[in-house]
Structure formats: structure tokens, C-alpha cells
Amino acid sequence: MYRKILITTDGSAVSKQTACAGVAFARQMGAEVMALYVAAEYQYPVYVEIIPPSYPLEEEYVETMIRTGEEHTGPIMRAxxxxxxxxxxxxxxxxxPALKIVEIADKHNCDLIFMGSHGRSGWGQLLLGSVTNKVLSHTLKPVLVHRLIQEPAA
Structure with a gap:
């Protein structure tokens, strides 16, 4: 049914559990797995005309975020x-992140986006899960939301 599944991760405990469930689902489908980590764009300090010495250069930031992305997607790749x-x-x-997830899914011809949710309701649902909600509202692709009933241990 699905040939290529995009599994998103932000490195949190919720997304790690979601990733495990995503790979298990992909195995059942016999589908290819694409793991995605979205890092924030580099932000130049706007409050000064000269970049402070302690502020990372753009190249350093990009390298650090690529390493971070590899750390977060590594378990998905190994699984x-x-x-x-x-x-x-x-x-x-x-x-x-939500718009980038949709863009990557389209660009790489993914059949399904597999994402996590904290499983909160009421006010908690309003405060969390905004990325998942935005993805759901910006894509025509199917999105499987893996809901955790209980917060994972840190």
C-alpha cells in the first residue's frame, strides 16, 4: 500500500518512540523509510551591527545541526x-518545520508522513502538537499520527 514513508523526528522522547513505531509499520508494509530532522534556520543577531565573538558563525551552526540531525535520525536508520x-x-x-516536512514529503515522493503526538486533550492539546496539526492542514498526503497515551521516560 505504501512504498515510501517519511518518519519525522525532533530528538524528543516522544519522537524516538514514534520513530520505532514508524519503522515497525514500514516493515509491515515493506516500505522504504526516509527519516527527517528539521533544524531551525540560522539567525543573525539583530541587536548589534557586529556579530559577538561568542555567537556561532553560520558555518559552525550548520555543521552542528547536521551532526545533531545525524544523531537523531541515526536510530531510525539502524532500525x-x-x-x-x-x-x-x-x-x-x-x-x-511543518511546511518543510510537507515540502520534503512532496520532493521525495513519500506516500505517507508518520508523525508523533503527545496524546493530550483539552488545553494540553492546544499547547502542544502544533507541528503535527500544521502538517495535517498543509498536505494532501496521508498522515499517520502515532499517539502516545503515556509520556515516555526521559
């Missing part, structure tokens, strides 16, 4: 490899 699935990982940069 997909162990499951015998074709797999790849992408670290992307954007100020709006």
Missing part, C-alpha cells in the same frame, strides 16, 4: 537497516 528496509535520512533547515 530500518535491521528490518531489511531501504532507508535514507535528511536534515533540512526551515523556520517552519
Amino acid at each position: 530500518a537497516e535491521q528490518a531489511g528496509l531501504k532507508h535514507s535520512a535528511v536534515t533540512a533547515f526551515a523556520d517552519s
Whole structure:
């Protein structure tokens, strides 16, 4: 049914559990896995005309975020490899993670976006899960939201 599944991660405990469930789902489908980590765009300090010495240069920031992306997508890649699935990982940069997720899914012809949710209701739902809600409202692709009933241990 699905040939290529985009599994998103932000490195949180929720997204780590979601990633495990995503790979298991992909294995059941026999689908390829693409892991995605979206880092914030580099922000120049706007309050000064000269970049302070302690502020990272853009190149340093990009290198650090690429390493961070590899750390966060690494477990997904290892799990997909162990499951015998074709797999790849992408670290992307954007100020709006939701829009970048939709863009990457389209660009790489993913059939499904697999994302996590904290499973909160009421006011908690309003405060969290905004990325998932934005993805749901900006894509025509199917989005499977893996809902955690209980917060994972840190």
C-alpha cells in the first residue's frame, strides 16, 4: 500500500518512540523509510551591527545541526537497516518545520508522513502538537499520527 514513508523526528522522547513505531509499520508494509530532522534556520543577531565573538558563525551552526540531525535520525536508520528496509535520512533547515516536512514529503515522493503526538486533550492539546496539526492542514498526503497515551521516560 505504501512504498515510501517519511518518519519525522525532533530528538524528543516522544519522537524516538514514534520513530520505532514508524519503522515497525514500514516493515509491515515493506516500505522504504526516509527519516527527517528539521533544524531551525540560522539567525543573525539583530541587536548589534557586529556579530559577538561568542555567537556561532553560520558555518559552525550548520555543521552542528547536521551532526545533531545525524544523531537523531541515526536510530531510525539502524532500525530500518535491521528490518531489511531501504532507508535514507535528511536534515533540512526551515523556520517552519511543518511546511518543510510537507515540502520534503512532496520532493521525495513519500506516500505517507508518520508523525508523533503527545496524546493530550483539552488545553494540553492546544499547547502542544502544533507541528503535527500544521502538517495535517498543509498536505494532501496521508498522515499517520502515532499517539502516545503515556509520556515516555526521559
